[in-house]
Amino acid sequence: xxxxxxxxxxxxxxxxxxxxxxxxxxxxxxxxxxxxxxxxxxxxxxxxxxxxxxxxxxxxxxxxxxxxxxxxxxxxxxxxxxxxxxxxxxxxxxxxxxxxxxxxxxxxxxxxxxxxxxxxxxxxxxxxxxxxxxxxxxxxxxxxxxxxxxxxxxxxxxxxxxxxxxx
Amino acid sequence: xxxxxxxxxxxxxxxxxxxxxxxxxxxxxxxxxxxxxxxxxxxxxxxxxxxxxxxxxxxxxxxxxxxxxxxxxxxxxxxxxxxxxxxxxxxxxxxxxxxxxxxxxxxxxxxxxxxxxxxxxxxxxxxxxxxxxxxxxxxxxxxxxxxxxxxxxxxxxxxxxxxxxxx
Numbered sequence: 001x002x003x004x005x006x007x008x009x010x011x012x013x014x015x016x017x018x019x020x021x022x023x024x025x026x027x028x029x030x031x032x033x034x035x036x037x038x039x040x041x042x043x044x045x046x047x048x049x050x051x052x053x054x055x056x057x058x059x060x061x062x063x064x065x066x067x068x069x070x071x072x073x074x075x076x077x078x079x080x081x082x083x084x085x086x087x088x089x090x091x092x093x094x095x096x097x098x099x100x101x102x103x104x105x106x107x108x109x110x111x112x113x114x115x116x117x118x119x120x121x122x123x124x125x126x127x128x129x130x131x132x133x134x135x136x137x138x139x140x141x142x143x144x145x146x147x148x149x150x151x152x153x154x155x156x157x158x159x160x161x162x163x164x165x166x167x
Numbered sequence: 168x169x170x171x172x173x174x175x176x177x178x179x180x181x182x183x184x185x186x187x188x189x190x191x192x193x194x195x196x197x198x199x200x201x202x203x204x205x206x207x208x209x210x211x212x213x214x215x216x217x218x219x220x221x222x223x224x225x226x227x228x229x230x231x232x233x234x235x236x237x238x239x240x241x242x243x244x245x246x247x248x249x250x251x252x253x254x255x256x257x258x259x260x261x262x263x264x265x266x267x268x269x270x271x272x273x274x275x276x277x278x279x280x281x282x283x284x285x286x287x288x289x290x291x292x293x294x295x296x297x298x299x300x301x302x303x304x305x306x307x308x309x310x311x312x313x314x315x316x317x318x319x320x321x322x323x324x325x326x327x328x329x330x331x332x333x334x
Contacts, residue, residue, distance in 0.1 A: 006306035009281035040217030041294025050207030114176035127208025
């Protein structure tokens with residue numbers, strides 16, 4: 001396989017930017033920027049994400065069996081970079097960001113325009129990132145969207161000319 | 168759950184447009200426009216897609232155990248709509264589009280700027296679309312890309328103001 005071709009072609013896949021959150025109920029709260037996300041079914045509504053298998057976030061998601069994907073808005077580039085770093089929970093905030101507990105217990109970032117809460121329905125333990133499948137059980141539209149919803153989300157290409165996570 | 172919120176928030180996920188192809192070696196060739204695609208791991212390189220469980224395409228992918236994702240270019244909106252319809256193979260073309268057999272036997276659309284060939288490594292049979300995981304075993308960059316690769320791909324939002332497949 002031509003590795004340059006593989007990298008370039010896989011980098012054609014466009015990505016939104018999300019903060020994946022979870023709370024294992026034992027004092028461990030995860031909040032990490034992710035981008036490998038897709039819906040995979042309408043009924044029931046399923047989403048799939050790739051999560052770094054050796055990360056604390058993955059451990060907490062697996063323990064919690066529920067998680068939230070907080071969609072970042074076009075102007076929230078700073079939040080993407082905030083949650084590239086390990087999350088720090090103090091004074092009722094995650095890395096300085098206000099949140100509330102969702103219906104599943106997963107943290108919902110109050111400033112994110114939208115979020116879905118999911119129950120883990122399957123995990124595929126393949127690769128350096130594992131595949132987590134979640135059924136959407138709750139959704140929060142926290143700011144009204146004008147125009148197409150997929151034009152309102154922060155995208156990988158908005159983070160910088162040379163910022164990629166894929167390939 | 169608020170269904171309007173669920174639909175709007177899930178529609179924030181941005182999607183590229185791909186023609187999923189497969190050949191079962193028994194005379195059945197699939198070629199269908201899909202968009203629920205993400206990478207899920209770097210090592211090995213894995214991609215995940217949601218494929219309609221009652222479709223002929225899904226049947227052929229499962230039988231073949233290999234498939235190709237042909238990335239459409241920004242100007243190939245017509246091809247997206249061509250492959251929304253059932254594929255028709257005649258005179259060495261699929262629905263009028265020239266192709267060649269890839270290393271895995273999956274059809275590679277000659278006019279697509281890029282394609283990856285994958286070997287199925289897992290299927291998660293959940294939902295009205297099932298989750299197919301594929302390891303990328305070959306990649307084809309058929310046209311040089313200038314700028315970001317994720318700016319060169321045709322996106323769902325390019326297909327029309329009210330064209331969605333998600334929510």
